[in-house]
Amino acid sequence: MILSINTTHQPATDLGYLLHKNPSNAQSFNLAFGQAHVVYSQASHASCTANLILDIDPIGLVRGSGIADQYVNDRPYTSSSFLSVAMARVLREAMAGRSKERPDLAQTPIPLELRLTSLPVHSGEALLRRLFVPLGYDLEVEQLLLDARFPSWGASAYFNVTLRITATLASALIHLYVLIPVLDDEKHYWVGDDEVDKLLRFGSNWLETHPEREEIARRYLKHRRSLMRSALAQLEPELEKEPTPPTEKQQSLHQQRLEKVVQKLLESHAKKVLDLGCGEGKLLSLLLAHKQFERILGADVSHNALEIAAQRLKLPNPRVELLQSSITYLDARLRGFDAIALIEVIEHLELYRLEALERNVFGYLQAQTVLVSTPNAEFNSQWESLPVGTMRHKDHRFEWTRAEFGAWANRIATQYAYSVTIEGIGLEVEPVGSPSQIAIFKKDIPE
Secondary structure (H helix, E strand, C coil): CCEEEEEECCCCCHHHHHHCCCCCCEEEEECEEEEEEEEEEEECCCCCEEEEEEEHHHCCCCCCCCHHHHCCCHHHCCCCCHHHHHHHHHHHHHCCCCHHHHHHHHHCCEEEEEEEEECCCCCCHHHHHHHHHHCCEEEEEEEECCCCCHHEEEEEEEEEEEEEECHHHCCCCCCCHHHHHHCCCCCCCCCCHHHHHHHHHCCCCCHHHHCHHHHHHHHHHCCHHHHHHHHHHCCCCCCCCCCCCCCCCCHHHHHHHHHHHHHHHHHHHCCCCEECCCCCCCCHHHHHHCCCCEEEEEEEHHHHHHHHHHHCCCCCCEEEEEEEEECCCCCCHHCCCCCEEEECCCCHCCCHHHHHHHHHHHHHHHCEEEEEEEEEHHHHHHHCCCCEEEEEEECCCCEEEEHHHHHHHHHHHHHHCCEEEEEECCCCEEECCCCEEEEEECCCCCC
């Protein structure tokens, strides 16, 4: 199988710096399933073409399995998930957008032509176009015959595909890395939770807005429903816009919520702040702007979210730290903070797991101030796009009315010796209240 990468950006030979592969030399790489070779078929000032050639050992793939006929299939000859794995191994630096010699060029859109041979597309040309056209590609598609000697046998499920776009090389390679196994609808290796993180990491900044994101997630994760639900829940943003048309001076609900939390933390005089379920670090970045907060810790269960947060915060930074941890597990690393924020977190838990969160946050961690925000279910009727009886986000396990949230907050305050006040966040509409609600817990200190 062959992936060809061409550019006419001048000088075109700079492609070698982006790929970290010298046009003057052929290079070979040993892989678990064969060998990969990088050779240039042309390298001039005007045009440069690099070729990643994958030579799979079909017998070696099943050696020791005891089933001799397993290697008689299309895998050694098609652009399948083997090619994606080879790209990650051989073109890792290029996919990361790094180039020591041409750092600016690595972040610059350049004209690219990418050609894939014998790409299996079992849903036909229409799927090819649904996946690549929304990303800005022009396509040239050739469907291969089952056997060129016998045209009457008809067309196969294999295509030679040429993609043209002006984009960064890294983004184009990432699109191919994700979409090649999606088109094939098959992977040669086991798919588990780490594949969700991989999909979210490589899908950052494009997959969440792709019209075929559900189909991409389904095929990439080999139709495993639990993994697909997990991926889509993290890709699909919550409803955050106010129900009235925004003006230039109006802020999104998300921004109002974050600023409300910062305000409450400033009023608490906290110096050490823990953001539980910190996600991609948006609150953490706002806290860094205030010198009052001397130590800031973000904790989240998602490794992918923490990687994005690290980039947003430009770590390392002496005032902020990130940890992978769960809001329901007792973790000594999370103790000793003046204030804890759980912002739009609790509704992502099953109700039966709330008790573990309560014991952890209010019984074990025992910060002086705890802020908990959650959607107000009564406000859902104000969104015309939200069907009656549904929740704002596919990953929400519940959404409380103001009375339900108040009852929960007051029970917690009584049980763990806190006082509590509840406020609305966002536009207030009678009689349903504000779209979001926040409880401010203060630890009662005996006189």
